[in-house]
Amino acid sequence: MDEGELVGAARSGDRRAFDELVRRTFVDTFTLARRLTGNEEDARDVVQEAYLRAWKGIGKFRGEAAFSTWMYRITANAAASNVQRRRRHRTESFADDFEPVDTAAEHMVSQAAESAEALERISVALDDLPAKLRSVVVLKDVYGMSHEAIAEELGITVPAAKVRLHRARRKLRDVLYDEGAHADAV
Amino acid sequence: MRCDEVTALLPALVDGDPVGFEVERHVETCLRCQAELARYRRLLRTLSMLRTWYAEPAPGLLGETLAAITDAAEHGARRTLLSGRRLAYAGAIGGSALAAGATAAVLIARSRKRSLRLAG
Numbered sequence: 001m002d003e004g005e006l007v008g009a010a011r012s013g014d015r016r017a018f019d020e021l022v023r024r025t026f027v028d029t030f031t032l033a034r035r036l037t038g039n040e041e042d043a044r045d046v047v048q049e050a051y052l053r054a055w056k057g058i059g060k061f062r063g064e065a066a067f068s069t070w071m072y073r074i075t076a077n078a079a080a081s082n083v084q085r086r087r088r089h090r091t092e093s094f095a096d097d098f099e100p101v102d103t104a105a106e107h108m109v110s111q112a113a114e115s116a117e118a119l120e121r122i123s124v125a126l127d128d129l130p131a132k133l134r135s136v137v138v139l140k141d142v143y144g145m146s147h148e149a150i151a152e153e154l155g156i157t158v159p160a161a162k163v164r165l166h167r168a169r170r171k172l173r174d175v176l177y178d179e180g181a182h183a184d185a186v
Numbered sequence: 187m188r189c190d191e192v193t194a195l196l197p198a199l200v201d202g203d204p205v206g207f208e209v210e211r212h213v214e215t216c217l218r219c220q221a222e223l224a225r226y227r228r229l230l231r232t233l234s235m236l237r238t239w240y241a242e243p244a245p246g247l248l249g250e251t252l253a254a255i256t257d258a259a260e261h262g263a264r265r266t267l268l269s270g271r272r273l274a275y276a277g278a279i280g281g282s283a284l285a286a287g288a289t290a291a292v293l294i295a296r297s298r299k300r301s302l303r304l305a306g
Contacts, residue, residue: 015259019252026248027240034241044244048251055255056262119239122232141233166197169229173197177225 007063018058022051025068029075035138036079038127046082050075076139076153083131125175129168136161137168187212192219200226 001009001020009017026047033046053074054061061070126134135154139145140161151161192212195205199213200223213219 015256018255022252022255023248026251027243030243030247031239031241035236040244043241044247047243047247048254051251051255052258055258115235118232119235122229122236123239126236137233141230142236144234144237162198169197169200169226172233173225173229176229 003067004063007058007061007067010058011061018055021067025071028068029071032072032075032138032143033079035123035126035142036076036135037082038129038131038134042079042082042086046075046079049078049082053078072139072143072145073149073153076135076145076150079135080154083135121176122172125172128175129171133164133168133171136164137172140165141169189216189218192216193222196223196226199223200230 001017003021003024006017006021010021029050030043030047033050034040034043037043037046050071054071057074061067126138129137136150139150139153140147147158147161147165151158154161156164187208189212192209195209196219199205199209213223
């Protein structure tokens with residue numbers, strides 16, 4: 001079954017079709033949740049919340065975009081809610097247990113060793129950004145979402161999204177290129 | 187225009203956002219700002235490479251997520267069933283009340299008729 005057929009069946013209430021969509025997009029959605037939250041624990045909550053929202057809202061999904069793209073928006077929204085909830089309960093902490101794995105073997109094989117190091121360094125730098133800045137730079141520069149979509153899902157204005165993006169890029173640039181010896185690795 | 191003024195605008199310029207003719211002209215002629223812009227371009231390239239660098243979900247998380255959806259779906263179905271039953275109960279109570287009212291009205295009407303006959 002292709003994605004369109006699965007979406008059609010899921011919209012009619014077919015749980016098995018929806019489960020298949022979850023299986024096909026799970027690693028991608030989890031990766032986005034992990035990047036947006038900056039830690040494993042919150043990513044688990046966000047990914048579950050995102051799929052629950054998707055199940056409840058699948059009837060409204062028209063299939064104009066890919067299911068995975070729709071999931072990005074839901075995940076971004078769920079992560080924003082998670083950050084707000086966390087902020088009420090504790091100060092933000094950053095876990096160091098992120099273990100990225102290569103599930104796109106062909107792509108990664110072609111990357112030089114220093115590129116892998118660069119990706120690791122940039123992942124750590126992203127985790128260390130404040131959540132507000134991290135979410136915007138991840139959605140725009142990693143996942144290619146539009147400013148308008150980002151603003152809508154995060155509940156901010158487009159100019160605010162741009163300001164956060166530019167601040168995030170400046171911080172990343174400072175962290176990655178102002179450290180002398182490692183600067184050329186990225 | 188000074189380099190520090192231009193540098194502040196480079197995170198926008200790297201997207202091709204309009205930042206003004208003066209800024210663009212400065213970058214065209216300033217090696218320092220060109221190098222800085224190149225760093226931002228490199229940053230964006232590396233960020234876009236993250237798109238295919240996946241994080242491994244904890245074992246069992248997929249199963250937990252599917253189970254959570256099942257719970258939510260069953261909970262929703264139970265709620266629908268309960269509201270259906272509530273409606274049925276309400277309907278039955280309403281129907282009984284209506285029937286009781288009608289019976290009472292018939293009895294009252296009959297007793298009135300009988301009283302009138304006796305009086306006549």
